[in-house]
Amino acid sequence: MTGPLENLDAVVNGLLGEVDTIASIEELDAREPALAGRRSPLAALQKSLGGLDPDARRDAGARLQAARARVEAAIGDCRRRLAAAERDRLLEADRLDLGDVVTSTVPDTLRAGHPGLVARTQAELEDVFVAMGFRVAEGPEVESDWYNFEALNIPPAHPARGMWDTFYVDLGEPETVVLRTHTSPTQVHLMETAVRDGSLPIHSVMPGRCYRRDTPDARHLAAFHQVEGLVVDRGITFADLAGVIETFTRAYFGTDVETRLRPSYFPFTEPSAEFEITCQICHGTGCRTCSHTGWIELGGCGMLDPAVLEAVGIDPDEWSGFAFGFGIDRCAQMRHEIADMRALTENDARFLEQFS
Amino acid sequence: MRAPLSWLREFVDLPDDVGVVRDALDDLGLVVEGIEQVGEGLDHVVVAEVREIHPIAGADKIRRVVVDAGDPEPVEVVCGAWNFDVGDRVPLARVGAVLPGGFEIARRSMRGVVSNGMLCSSRELGLSGDHRGLMVLDAELVTTPGEDLRDALGLAADTVFDLSVGANRPDAWSIRGVARDLAIRFDRPMCDVARRAPSSGSPTSEFAGAVLEAPDLCGRLTVSVLRGVRVGPSPAWIARRLELAGMRPISNVVDASNIVMLELGQPTHPYDLDRVAGATLRVRRARPGETLETLDGVVRALAQPGRGLGDTGEDVVIADGEDRVIGLAGIMGGAATEISDATTTVLLEAAHFDPMTIARSVKRHGLRSEASTRFERGVDPELALEAVGRFVAILALSCPELEWVAAPLDVRGEVAPPSRVVLRAGEVTRQLGTEIDDDVARRLLEGLGFVTEVVEDGIAVTAPTSRPDVRTGAAGRADVVEEVARLYSYRKLARRTPTWPSPGGMTDRQLLRRRLRDALVGRGVLEAWTATLVSEAQVRRTHPDARLVRVTNPLAEDEAVLRTSLIPGLLDAWARNVARGTGDVRLAELGVVFAHPDDAPGRFTRGGEGGHTTLALPRETELLTVVLGQPGDDARTAVALWRVLAERLRLEDVVVRAAPAPREWHPTRSAELVDRASGVLVGRVGEADPDVVAPLIGPVAPRRAGLLEIDLDVLSDPASARRRPDGAIVPSRFPSASIDLAFVTPAGVPAADLANALRGASDLVERVELFDVYRGGAIGEGARSLAYAVRMSAADRTLSEGEVAQARDVLIAAGERLGARLR
Numbered sequence A: 001m002t003g004p005l006e007n008l009d010a011v012v013n014g015l016l017g018e019v020d021t022i023a024s025i026e027e028l029d030a031r032e033p034a035l036a037g038r039r040s041p042l043a044a045l046q047k048s049l050g051g052l053d054p055d056a057r058r059d060a061g062a063r064l065q066a067a068r069a070r071v072e073a074a075i076g077d078c079r080r081r082l083a084a085a086e087r088d089r090l091l092e093a094d095r096l097d098l099g100d101v102v103t104s105t106v107p108d109t110l111r112a113g114h115p116g117l118v119a120r121t122q123a124e125l126e127d128v129f130v131a132m133g134f135r136v137a138e139g140p141e142v143e144s145d146w147y148n149f150e151a152l153n154i155p156p157a158h159p160a161r162g163m164w165d166t167f168y169v170d171l172g173e174p175e176t177v178v179l180r181t182h183t184s185p186t187q188v189h190l191m192e193t194a195v196r197d198g199s200l201p202i203h204s205v206m207p208g209r210c211y212r213r214d215t216p217d218a219r220h221l222a223a224f225h226q227v228e229g230l231v232v233d234r235g236i237t238f239a240d241l242a243g244v245i246e247t248f249t250r251a252y253f254g255t256d257v258e259t260r261l262r263p264s265y266f267p268f269t270e271p272s273a274e275f276e277i278t279c280q281i282c283h284g285t286g287c288r289t290c291s292h293t294g295w296i297e298l299g300g301c302g303m304l305d306p307a308v309l310e311a312v313g314i315d316p317d318e319w320s321g322f323a324f325g326f327g328i329d330r331c332a333q334m335r336h337e338i339a340d341m342r343a344l345t346e347n348d349a350r351f352l353e354q355f356s
Numbered sequence B: 001m002r003a004p005l006s007w008l009r010e011f012v013d014l015p016d017d018v019g020v021v022r023d024a025l026d027d028l029g030l031v032v033e034g035i036e037q038v039g040e041g042l043d044h045v046v047v048a049e050v051r052e053i054h055p056i057a058g059a060d061k062i063r064r065v066v067v068d069a070g071d072p073e074p075v076e077v078v079c080g081a082w083n084f085d086v087g088d089r090v091p092l093a094r095v096g097a098v099l100p101g102g103f104e105i106a107r108r109s110m111r112g113v114v115s116n117g118m119l120c121s122s123r124e125l126g127l128s129g130d131h132r133g134l135m136v137l138d139a140e141l142v143t144t145p146g147e148d149l150r151d152a153l154g155l156a157a158d159t160v161f162d163l164s165v166g167a168n169r170p171d172a173w174s175i176r177g178v179a180r181d182l183a184i185r186f187d188r189p190m191c192d193v194a195r196r197a198p199s200s201g202s203p204t205s206e207f208a209g210a211v212l213e214a215p216d217l218c219g220r221l222t223v224s225v226l227r228g229v230r231v232g233p234s235p236a237w238i239a240r241r242l243e244l245a246g247m248r249p250i251s252n253v254v255d256a257s258n259i260v261m262l263e264l265g266q267p268t269h270p271y272d273l274d275r276v277a278g279a280t281l282r283v284r285r286a287r288p289g290e291t292l293e294t295l296d297g298v299v300r301a302l303a304q305p306g307r308g309l310g311d312t313g314e315d316v317v318i319a320d321g322e323d324r325v326i327g328l329a330g331i332m333g334g335a336a337t338e339i340s341d342a343t344t345t346v347l348l349e350a351a352h353f354d355p356m357t358i359a360r361s362v363k364r365h366g367l368r369s370e371a372s373t374r375f376e377r378g379v380d381p382e383l384a385l386e387a388v389g390r391f392v393a394i395l396a397l398s399c400p401e402l403e404w405v406a407a408p409l410d411v412r413g414e415v416a417p418p419s420r421v422v423l424r425a426g427e428v429t430r431q432l433g434t435e436i437d438d439d440v441a442r443r444l445l446e447g448l449g450f451v452t453e454v455v456e457d458g459i460a461v462t463a464p465t466s467r468p469d470v471r472t473g474a475a476g477r478a479d480v481v482e483e484v485a486r487l488y489s490y491r492k493l494a495r496r497t498p499t500w501p502s503p504g505g506m507t508d509r510q511l512l513r514r515r516l517r518d519a520l521v522g523r524g525v526l527e528a529w530t531a532t533l534v535s536e537a538q539v540r541r542t543h544p545d546a547r548l549v550r551v552t553n554p555l556a557e558d559e560a561v562l563r564t565s566l567i568p569g570l571l572d573a574w575a576r577n578v579a580r581g582t583g584d585v586r587l588a589e590l591g592v593v594f595a596h597p598d599d600a601p602g603r604f605t606r607g608g609e610g611g612h613t614t615l616a617l618p619r620e621t622e623l624l625t626v627v628l629g630q631p632g633d634d635a636r637t638a639v640a641l642w643r644v645l646a647e648r649l650r651l652e653d654v655v656v657r658a659a660p661a662p663r664e665w666h667p668t669r670s671a672e673l674v675d676r677a678s679g680v681l682v683g684r685v686g687e688a689d690p691d692v693v694a695p696l697i698g699p700v701a702p703r704r705a706g707l708l709e710i711d712l713d714v715l716s717d718p719a720s721a722r723r724r725p726d727g728a729i730v731p732s733r734f735p736s737a738s739i740d741l742a743f744v745t746p747a748g749v750p751a752a753d754l755a756n757a758l759r760g761a762s763d764l765v766e767r768v769e770l771f772d773v774y775r776g777g778a779i780g781e782g783a784r785s786l787a788y789a790v791r792m793s794a795a796d797r798t799l800s801e802g803e804v805a806q807a808r809d810v811l812i813a814a815g816e817r818l819g820a821r822l823r
């Protein structure tokens, strides 16, 4: 083959060989123009194509382009190899045997830390309930549809399903696995365990993180925290439920707080109620927060539905009980008058440092 | 549900004080979510006739409008609505008027044009929710410019309650149902409203047909023929009533149907009889392949299995005499048989459908209607013809020749009979803990239509047909007790704080968490809460090959995957704080991470319909992760923090072991935390990879971030992370002796192992502490000098110099057994 590109392969091989010898990023930067840039032999060859007829020029141009790409690829590889080597060098220089750390030489400044607002609120509520004789129980965040809904007397397509906007997890058959929408599935687990172990009665509270498919706004987050209580014992009545709610709200919010129950509907309790407490903003005189009623809705509660007891094998003629639940975040929001709940997940130090 | 007070008063005489009614509704469980006062705030709102409309230079959203408001001079206002023309009559709020929302009308200047008042929409006047433009008065209405708007429209002040009604109160999804509860509460009689009866003459069967092919899904099908219909607008009070209740008036026929549904709770569906083939309605299951164009203009494929659990795709449809589908039963009719202005004979369907079937169809088709909302909850099967009688009475107001053809068709399907339960004597008191006399309970229940009867062992209670929610057995008894409690008033129920012998308490895991949190807070750490649902990219930062656990219906694509690590979220939060200039923070989170069941098998649970299948669920691991990001913090800080935590938890012997670093960790400044005896990995300590930190922190000075990650599942298992025994050692009263020993130690021997060997070498050793590490100089390549302070004592004597020297030799020998040589 004759013509301007007669020696192209040799030129390329020469350039590739040169690339191989480069030992540092600085050297690569310095030599790159001479290898693939304006001062490269390839650029010179490019200029020499001017005399060719159009067809030959097109072919030659394509060959030259391919050659240039090979060289550039080699330079790219070289750059990566050198960067990796440089990183390895720096990391090696940085190496620290953590087994050899001498504690007394690690500097530290005295500085106050701060617990999370939700965690702290949860701990305070737990303490109130423990003092009232409740054990604290927990359960998983991913549950089956069965535990989250059906065992709680909420079969598929039950109109009450609309009360919970559910995140479904992509496992198994469609809509069989959910991010729990409430901590209630833990109640079912507790009752099943107690039946299996013959360890009734139950007096437990269950705090935990729950999820609802609600677009976050100032009042709601898609993830939130709830605490539920469950009592299964002999001779438990609605009066016991109302009394427990009154006792814990006074213990947590203060002795001047009144509670009020009003009828409501939950598929797993009957009778069901919502409970309200004296508005913490206006102390009952009426303000915008409480729509001028003097009352703030805190949570839901009710006597365990006999169907729920029967589903886990507890005889509703022998045992009765109640359940209640409310938002931990909401308690915190009320006490600290937090205008926008989204601050809870932004983790801005200026917010976090306010709670202790 | 919106319930106008004036409408409730048609059924029961109510107190004048709205607050008293509101309180009663709340206490009855018909929660008042809002109260709207209508017809108030209309002082200085008058009828105005539009005379001229002019553009305003430089403004394309507003125009200058000149109106005649009955004054000697025309009034100029600026208006942003476009739905009116010259000659229309519209409401003008004069300067000084205060609209229902409290908005005060003042003289304002916009774009240099002075506006002397405001032309209003229906919503701005609190008359309806309509805000699509100005309220243009009906041209047929006789009005005069300048006339008070209330006089022109015949408006009276009214109160509308916005009620939230529970799913277990199908009977309260109507004005009459709400009124019935109030009648019991205020102990006042219920009134009835006008109804018409069918005419005498030829029976309906001569003109129409009704066929029930799915009696299990349709409890009752009634078909009525109404003659003498003249389609037109409803009387003004009907239209107003609908608007107050939140529906738009459409035509007298549709309005009558809506009024009856709102008032009594029975949805009805009017068809143009001439457009229904064979004038026959046939209720059957839809067949695969059938389609229907519903009134909203959407063509819907029927009988297609849905996504929901146990959803087989069953749709109940209404078909005509030629078996063509003309409506999705109980949800929405088809476009083809709709009432039109030309309709003269109406075929009226009033039926009862199976709630569950309707609910599934609603969900599958994503199509909810006022009718389906009621059928889903359960409509009283006995209500159908009563509702038609009311429909006829209302439609007759605008169709004087209306005739309800004799003997409407009435086909019965299957409906569960109303529940009957026996409350044992005193059962109400036993469940509620409040003394409620059985006679009081009976009176309350009978007010709602329950039938009660004293039987040998108590009171037999039969639910009314309007209460399909009342069950049988123990659950049914609870349902009835709830009704008694509700009507009696929850506020009057007794309270008692129960006690029980078993003490309250927390689990070891919960106590562990609290100790960790306390210790962290004591070291200047802020507790963070980062997202559980993250982007795929975020998961890939730490777990490039993990199977993802996805949410099928995320709110956003970058919140679609369950997190596998707390590190990316915490590093991002740290970087955000640095970027906001809020600081050099130490952040920690205690939280759950998730692993796909195929990657981490072992968690199984009951699932599927009826809980009959076994499901594999993601493994949930609770981690404590700490990012130490104050200036000066690095891997050493993380190690020191770990030692504080380990001390706090009384861990026996968890050691720092060199190990390859996972993603996001610094490859040469990270290590594992391993329980020496069990060999179980407790966590990891080190620093964030500089290549991760650099892009997060940006152009500020190079910064290190210490990292600590601990697995709480391991930590709370005493077999994996062993704790020191509780037994305490009383220290010797005799002085202790301290010696320093520096060993040249090969690279492969961890400092902790050497310390451990020294500690175990002699009974005299009390404590061994590393105080210096030295490399270089005369120390050979790869090795380092480790200097320990060793304190020794004996319980019964002061150690002699000889004893100390002897012990020193033993310690040196112990070091040598590990390959360490005294320096």
Ligand SMILES: [Zn+2]
Pocket: A279, A280, A281, A282, A283, A284, A285, A286, A287, A288, A289, A290, A291, A292, A294, A295
């Ligand atoms: Zn208030």
